[in-house]
Amino acid sequence: MGEVIDIHTHPVFLEPICATDALLEQRRQAMGLYKAGTASLEHIHNQMRCAGIDRLALLPLDLSTQENQVVVSNEEIKQLIDLDPRHFIGFASVDPYRPDALDVLEHAFGDLGLAGLKLNPARQNFSPASETLEPIYALCLRYNKPIIFHAGLSLEPNTSLRYANPLEFEAVAARYPKLRVCLAHFGFPWVRETAALLLKYPNLYADTGLLYFDSAREFYEEVFTRMLGKYWVDRSLRHQVMFGSNNPRFEQIRMAEALRNLGWRASTLDLVLGQNALEFLG
Amino acid sequence: MFFHKRNSVITNQYNQFIRITEAVISAVKESGIQNGIVAVVSSHTTAGIMVNEALECLESDINDALRGLIPEDHPYAHARILRSYGSTAGNPTGHLKALLTGSHCLFPVAAGEIVKGEAQEIYFMEFDGPSQRSYTITVQGE
Numbered sequence: 064m065g066e067v068i069d070i071h072t073h074p075v076f077l078e079p080i081c082a083t084d085a086l087l088e089q090r091r092q093a094m095g096l097y098k099a100g101t102a103s104l105e106h107i108h109n110q111m112r113c114a115g116i117d118r119l120a121l122l123p124l125d126l127s128t129q130e131n132q133v134v135v136s137n138e139e140i141k142q143l144i145d146l147d148p149r150h151f152i153g154f155a156s157v158d159p160y161r162p163d164a165l166d167v168l169e170h171a172f173g174d175l176g177l178a179g180l181k182l183n184p185a186r187q188n189f190s191p192a193s194e195t196l197e198p199i200y201a202l203c204l205r206y207n208k209p210i211i212f213h214a215g216l217s218l219e220p221n222t223s224l225r226y227a228n229p230l231e232f233e234a235v236a237a238r239y240p241k242l243r244v245c246l247a248h249f250g251f252p253w254v255r256e257t258a259a260l261l262l263k264y265p266n267l268y269a270d271t272g273l274l275y276f277d278s279a280r281e282f283y284e285e286v287f288t289r290m291l292g293k294y295w296v297d298r299s300l301r302h303q304v305m306f307g308s309n310n311p312r313f314e315q316i317r318m319a320e321a322l323r324n325l326g327w328r329a330s331t332l333d334l335v336l337g338q339n340a341l342e343f344l345g
Numbered sequence: 346m347f348f349h350k351r352n353s354v355i356t357n358q359y360n361q362f363i364r365i366t367e368a369v370i371s372a373v374k375e376s377g378i379q380n381g382i383v384a385v386v387s388s389h390t391t392a393g394i395m396v397n398e399a400l401e402c403l404e405s406d407i408n409d410a411l412r413g414l415i416p417e418d419h420p421y422a423h424a425r426i427l428r429s430y431g432s433t434a435g436n437p438t439g440h441l442k443a444l445l446t447g448s449h450c451l452f453p454v455a456a457g458e459i460v461k462g463e464a465q466e467i468y469f470m471e472f473d474g475p476s477q478r479s480y481t482i483t484v485q486g487e
Contacts, residue, residue: 094431095431096431096432097430097431100477218426274433277425278424281420313432
């Protein structure tokens, strides 16, 4: 078994960047995680060990123009990476409507050395195919950095399903075949649409950060053996699906275990649990 | 007199037995109370307090018995998104195991010391770890 990477986590409550009760409460409201507490790095390491995870991708959230707040900044991500470079992979966020969006991203890639970009059209209120985004996509291509897009249902406040349908992202995948793009949460509930897009566009990936009903075992079985054909991932999409937990909203340990018990070939599990993330990250 | 303190525990396993008798004995001494009652209470609903003998074989048997009574693979109702949390409820086994152990224990305090049987060990019982936990020790008396 190779390295295991969780490509989708939100470090919003990690103690080093969430030091006051006021900030904790602000972030609870911002994320719609109303009873979350802060988490020490020691606890995160324990959780990773129990889940059999080697590294976490940390995703920030810039809502400068839409909500006048940066929930987690790129600098805070860099702070966490510096504290624990062995376990953390840092992504950048940028509000595409801020006038200095390209400068922010240049700084994130060029100076902070962040590994990719997380965008959330549902929360940041943009269409992925909009011309506004083209310079951002071009910058990602120039730096060879992938993008994780929120796709599908979101339980965060101020989110709409309007820009969350996986089909919204087809134009980006088609227009930028060298841009590696991940549709987070497998685009749930549109998982068949996501599967179709993955089949058509090899530069598209999807993560497994979906646990909207049932237990992890029950829901993964529902999605990956009934909503999708039982063999679809194992046979056809095995190079494009990445393990992501969306922790702390969902359960990293039980999700990782449920994924390991779906009956995929060992080589497919190896790809999904880590190798595909390494390819995605470039 | 009334003495109250909260102890923190960072657990590092999914289910874990943590012996806390020494912490309780120490708190009783710290309280200065000579005669009364000491209560140890878990602050959680998926972590309990248990009193039993501290033997590796018994810990194994208790763990196996709890797992047998409350299996992981079962269609529990507590497996859904909770709107009030904004996150998944996926820990029904933790709630049910904590129900069996209970959330607290009580011991008499006499002549400034906890009165307990020689085999009695107090455990903090983690059923949904790893996590950041706490329990309280309250001593009341004179």
